[in-house]
Amino acid sequence: MLSLDIELRRHAFDLVAQLELNGSVTGLFGPSGSGKSSLLGIIAGLVRPQRGRLVLDGETLYDGASGVYLPPHRRRIGLVFQDSQLFPHYSVKGNLLYGFKQTPPNQRRFRFDDIVDLLGLGPLLNAHPRKISGGEKQRVALGRSLLASPRLLLLDEPLASLDQGLKAQILPFLQRIRDELQLPMIYVSHALSEILHLTDQLVLIKQGRIRAAGALQDILQNPQTDHAAPLGLDNTLPVTIESHDVEGGCTLARFRDLRLALPLREQLTIGQVAYVSIQRGEVALCRQAVPGLSIQNQVPGRIIRIEPYGESVAVRIDAGAPLVAEITPRACRELDLKEGEAVYCLIKTRSFSYLIEQTRGDFKLSGA
Ligand SMILES: Nc1ncnc2c1ncn2[C@@H]1O[C@H](COP(=O)(O)OP(=O)(O)OP(=O)(O)O)[C@@H](O)[C@H]1O
Numbered sequence: 001m002l003s004l005d006i007e008l009r010r011h012a013f014d015l016v017a018q019l020e021l022n023g024s025v026t027g028l029f030g031p032s033g034s035g036k037s038s039l040l041g042i043i044a045g046l047v048r049p050q051r052g053r054l055v056l057d058g059e060t061l062y063d064g065a066s067g068v069y070l071p072p073h074r075r076r077i078g079l080v081f082q083d084s085q086l087f088p089h090y091s092v093k094g095n096l097l098y099g100f101k102q103t104p105p106n107q108r109r110f111r112f113d114d115i116v117d118l119l120g121l122g123p124l125l126n127a128h129p130r131k132i133s134g135g136e137k138q139r140v141a142l143g144r145s146l147l148a149s150p151r152l153l154l155l156d157e158p159l160a161s162l163d164q165g166l167k168a169q170i171l172p173f174l175q176r177i178r179d180e181l182q183l184p185m186i187y188v189s190h191a192l193s194e195i196l197h198l199t200d201q202l203v204l205i206k207q208g209r210i211r212a213a214g215a216l217q218d219i220l221q222n223p224q225t226d227h228a229a230p231l232g233l234d235n236t237l238p239v240t241i242e243s244h245d246v247e248g249g250c251t252l253a254r255f256r257d258l259r260l261a262l263p264l265r266e267q268l269t270i271g272q273v274a275y276v277s278i279q280r281g282e283v284a285l286c287r288q289a290v291p292g293l294s295i296q297n298q299v300p301g302r303i304i305r306i307e308p309y310g311e312s313v314a315v316r317i318d319a320g321a322p323l324v325a326e327i328t329p330r331a332c333r334e335l336d337l338k339e340g341e342a343v344y345c346l347i348k349t350r351s352f353s354y355l356i357e358q359t360r361g362d363f364k365l366s367g368a
Pocket residue numbers: 010011012013030031032033034035036037038039190
């Protein structure tokens with residue numbers, strides 16, 4: 001259990017955060033510059049806040065009032081960055097042994113061979129870091145961190161420097177760490193689809209403030225707050241799968257009062273929650289339902305707000321779920337759209353993408 005209540009002040013940025021995290025995987029999600037790395041740095045002991053308190057598993061790591069400040073090497077917190085930061089003059093084995101040897105035997109949580117097996121590092125042990133791929137380097141970095149026996153693992157965009165193919169190769173290893181080692185992790189990314197492969201427990205951060213914490217589904221469904229828009233989660237919906245129309249080539253799902261036809265995914269079980277998203281520009285607006293149209297989703301709603309959005313106009317609609325359509329000012333003028341008016345949202349089945357997809361063990365990441 002991590003309990004944090006801190007204040008960090010910098011010249012043009014301040015971070016004020018209160019958090020209670022239990023011992024599972026938490027995704028820390030937010031736009032660039034929102035303070036994600038700073039928060040991890042504070043937890044790891046690399047960044048010292050001006051005020052506050054940080055307690056991990058009952059041990060006080062930092063307490064501004066009483067002057068307690070445990071240095072990073074005594075916190076037993078692992079940190080893996082975007083670039084693996086391996087020691088170039090050590091072999092893979094040398095890198096792995098580095099943290100292992102520094103940990104007293106009675107504090108070691110994992111056996112060397114078990115971590116090598118878990119991360120598939122056996123064939124690489126004698127290789128040098130400059131001779132292995134980016135994905136392999138990240139696996140070694142993970143192994144080195146794990147072998148130092150952390151009680152919490154912080155992952156700061158560990159896949160950001162990898163291409164889609166390599167990301168997909170690493171994700172199953174992260175899932176194995178989650179499932180087999182049961183090590184609490186905080187996973188930072190600004191790619192929600194990546195986080196969702198590991199957890200739906202999120203902390204949303206923006207401009208140095210925690211905006212929401214909890215299950216993504218609860219965050220998106222909370223009608224009292226609109227966290228989706230400021231965090232770029234517009235049109236991200238946690239839908240419940242209702243049926244598969246195999247002949248019709250679509251999966252039918254529901255979110256609150258909204259019923260949707262989505263691309264067919266027979267592997268999704270009925271009743272399961274899946275996250276889907278639609279780009280704003282893929283939502284067309286119409287005054288009436290249109291008969292004889294191939295577009296499967298014609299969703300009635302009411303316009304909540306019309307606002308400028310770059311060269312376009314963003315129209316926010318309550319359609320049983322919050323939806324945003326991006327249309328041209330000309331279309332807005334010609335339809336004579338006004339706040340409070342009824343409108344239909346037309347969305348093609350194929351315009352929906354699933355935020356994570358898992359097919360036959362291959363992982364695909366959507367762009368969200
Ligand atoms: N060492 C530093 N000294 C002063 N300001 C810093 C320092 N490191 C980061 N900042 C500033 O603090 C703010 C938060 O940065 P931080 O790196 O924590 O954000 P982030 O959410 O991790 O961003 P990204 O996703 O781009 O990595 C930014 O405005 C950044 O410019």
